[in-house]
Amino acid sequence: MTDQHLSTTALCTEAEVLQMAYGKSDTTSLDYSSSDVTQAISDASKAIYRKYGNSEKSQFYIESDQTEYEFRPDNMETYFIKQLVIHDIDDADSGMSYKASTDYAVDLNVNKLTFTSTQSSDWAGRYCYVDYIPVEWNLLAKNKAALDLLDGDAAMMNAGEGTTDNPRVARLAKKITMLERDMRPFECEGSMENKDYEPRTYDRTYIKQLRFR
16 A cells, blocks of 8 residues: 655655755756756655655545545645555455545645545545655755755865855755754654554554565
């Protein structure tokens, strides 16, 4: 149902990173190639996945007479939906099965999914599971990648020095600190014992960690 290894999906775009770092959306007149920016994005994305997991998760119950559902009940936007599945207990002997669906309408600005009346009727009494990437991860990724590029500039200009007077570097570093502080989870005692289990299933299905795949 979920990804079994660390995701490699980029959490921001090249244009977003260049805009954050240099106030422009391409590498024209810069000493950077697209591959440099791509590597910075990859490093930032991997760091975020490593710290926060492959996605955020939510679930809701589907009713036959309801077609619109809020999958993330807060005021923050969603960057993209990674996976949507319908939890269907259709065989007592085989346990749980999952039906993937891509045929749905979504408004990421208000975290709303819209199914057709036929889908709602067919899926009534089941749960919809949503794995999504919150917009905060995108904000953090583009700030981290931009800081990576600017730190590289500072290292070339001030070889051997540990600080820089570049105000954009300081601003990005402060923004990253604020984002990471706001995203810090409030863990319950013993919560790390459950980190490898799917929280949305009644039997807490183990998520196999294929770390070297």
